[in-house]
Amino acid sequence: MNQRILQVDDDPMMLVYVGRILRTAGYEVVTATKGSEALERLESLHPDLVLLDVLMPDLDGYEVCRRIRRQPAFARLPILMLTGHNTLTERIKGFEAGADNYLSKPVNPEELQVLVKVLLQRQQMTLIAPKELARTIAVFSLRGGVGVSSVAVNLSAGLALLWNERVALVDLALANGQAALMLDVPPRNTWADLAHVPTEEIDAAMIDLVMQNHSSGVRVLAAPSRLELNELITGAKVSQVLNLLKATYCYLVLDLPHDFNEPSLAGLDSADQIILVVAPELASVRAASSALKVFASLNYPDERIKLCLNWTFERNGLARKEIESSLGQAFDIILPFAPDHFINAINTGVPPVISMAKGPLGALFEDVAFMFSREEQRSQRPENPSAAWQRLAQRARAARRNTLANAT
Ligand SMILES: Nc1ncnc2c1ncn2[C@@H]1O[C@H](COP(=O)(O)OP(=O)(O)O)[C@@H](O)[C@H]1O
Ligand SMILES: [Mg+2]
Structure with missing residues (x-):
């Protein structure tokens, strides 16, 4: 090219x-x-x-x-x-x-x-040059419908808005990924464009042409709309693409499929952090438990895996403590049941981290984005703080004031 x-x-x-x-x-x-x-x-x-x-x-x-x-x-x-x-x-x-x-x-x-x-x-x-590789966060669950894509989309937009940095959202749910739809970016180009290109011929410039821009600054590598191409997108090809993206972005967020297929494993292997999403029902907890076993057998360090409890339904969910003790790990993120916001988000293509930026759900996703940010960014005030960063700082100040008030 x-x-x-x-x-x-x-x-x-x-x-x-x-x-x-x-x-x-x-x-x-x-x-x-x-x-x-x-x-x-x-x-x-x-x-x-x-x-x-x-x-x-x-x-x-x-x-x-x-x-x-x-x-x-x-x-x-x-x-x-x-x-x-x-x-x-x-x-x-x-x-x-x-x-x-x-x-x-x-x-x-x-x-x-x-x-x-x-x-x-x-x-x-x-x-x-592998000096400054993108921090890569993979979002995963072996069970579908628990909010993996919702978390991935909000996290990527949250990171882009927080730091004004290059963020790539990579949809690896090749069979029917909806990340592009959830951001309302037209999937003019997708993984399908890379399907017929031999792995060794894929380069950064080519991938760049395939990615779609979102107004938050996120660039999306969308899932193909034609299923028959998927077998051409091998694990090796996915690894190659992720490596090239890592060299040109500050953050990569991976929206993974609900199984351990080749693209999924390539994504998990390349991740610095894995967010395992769990809904409070038995099947989802079982799926999470199996996933944790596989992660252990792949020798992923414990610190790499963060648990997210997503209240995708309102009533009769398993108790948080019960799930935590069965998984042997505490939740790092807890998302509330918010059907209207999430459905609206999908229908309008505007994720809550943007549409509700000033509300509690937006704040929650901003906090999640901060939690997964690079250490060097978390530890100092940015030169030109974004609106999201300023809101975050304000919340932190308010929390400190509260703690002080309670202590006296
Ligand atoms: N916290 C929540 N409250 C209510 N509905 C949710 C919540 N999280 C996700 N949903 C809804 O659940 C459905 C599945 O979410 P999605 O992110 O596509 O899951 P996955 O990628 O795991 O299949 C979507 O319709 C989404 O709007
Ligand atoms: Mg999904």
């Missing part, structure tokens, strides 16, 4: 001349004639590299560069500046704005091609 370069220049001559050099070298070139246009289209165009002219009428190249860098998703996008003069001041200004390299006019075709190639290669290398 050709790598895509976004060329931003107000000069039509340069668009034609430089564009032709890049196309000859095998790149796909998309263009913007104004800085503001480039910023607007960045998300939808998903370029692999931006070639940015410095002198432009509305926003100059430095300003565009700074604004691109301010978006976490593009903090590491390769940016090559095209400066009018090769002066030290210009170069320093470019680097300070966040450019990776610069090229001065008149453009030398060979130099342009080499710089672009090196920047793209370096980017590919940092993508697979």
Whole structure:
């Protein structure tokens, strides 16, 4: 697949001349004639590299560069500046704005091609460098209908809204996963697009094209709508995709199917945390108990597994203590029975963590998202705290005040 370069220049001559050099070298070139246009289209165009002219009428190249860098998703996008003069001041200004390299006019075709190639290669290398892998949270139950997808969807949106970071929601319930529906993202592309691609040919750029954007910032890898492709999506393929996603996202949330099939095991194996969802009825508790036995035989450490009690029905549920003692583990998350909110969520495609952001159910999911956040994010105030983070901090302050008041 050709790598895509976004060329931003107000000069039509340069668009034609430089564009032709890049196309000859095998790149796909998309263009913007104004800085503001480039910023607007960045998300939808998903370029692999931006070639940015410095002198432009509305926003100059430095300003565009700074604004691109301010978006976490593009903090590491390769940016090559095209400066009018090769002066030290210009170069320093470019680097300070966040450019990776610069090229001065008149453009030398060979130099342009080499710089672009090196920047793209370096980017590919940092993508697979295992330094900062996404924190991966798998949501699972051997019994269906207990709220696995509901938890996965709310958790992923919660994480994205809390940290403004790159979050991927991966639907591994390939047979009939509804994660995309639950976020109302049209599943234009799905796992089906990766079904026929040999595993070793799948790369980060390809996966990127298949993922769908949600307004919360979550990107969704949706379940296929055609069942017959599923056997092409092997465990090895799922592992490959998850590894590539791990290298490019801050968080991965996996919505798993209700069995131990290949995709499911690949997901569980790659997870840093597993949320095992349990409804307060015997069949679900039995299923949870079997799942815990399998986890033990796979040598998953106990800390990896968190239990979630979901009150999917109102009356006659088993007592919490009873379930905890039968599973030998306490619940970490307890979700209340909230039929209206959850049904509404599915029908409108807006999960409670968004629609009820200021209500108790939204607060609960924000707390859950915080609970599963990376340690380095939990331990300090973000530079630009999100609305969700501010609500969380306010609740924490109120809780402290309460404890103090009760103590005196
Ligand atoms: N706490 C809850 N209260 C009421 N209904 C719920 C609750 N959690 C989930 N549901 C509903 O239960 C059904 C199954 O949820 P879903 O998340 O699709 O489960 P799974 O992925 O485990 O099959 C959905 O209709 C959902 O709206
Ligand atoms: Mg589901």
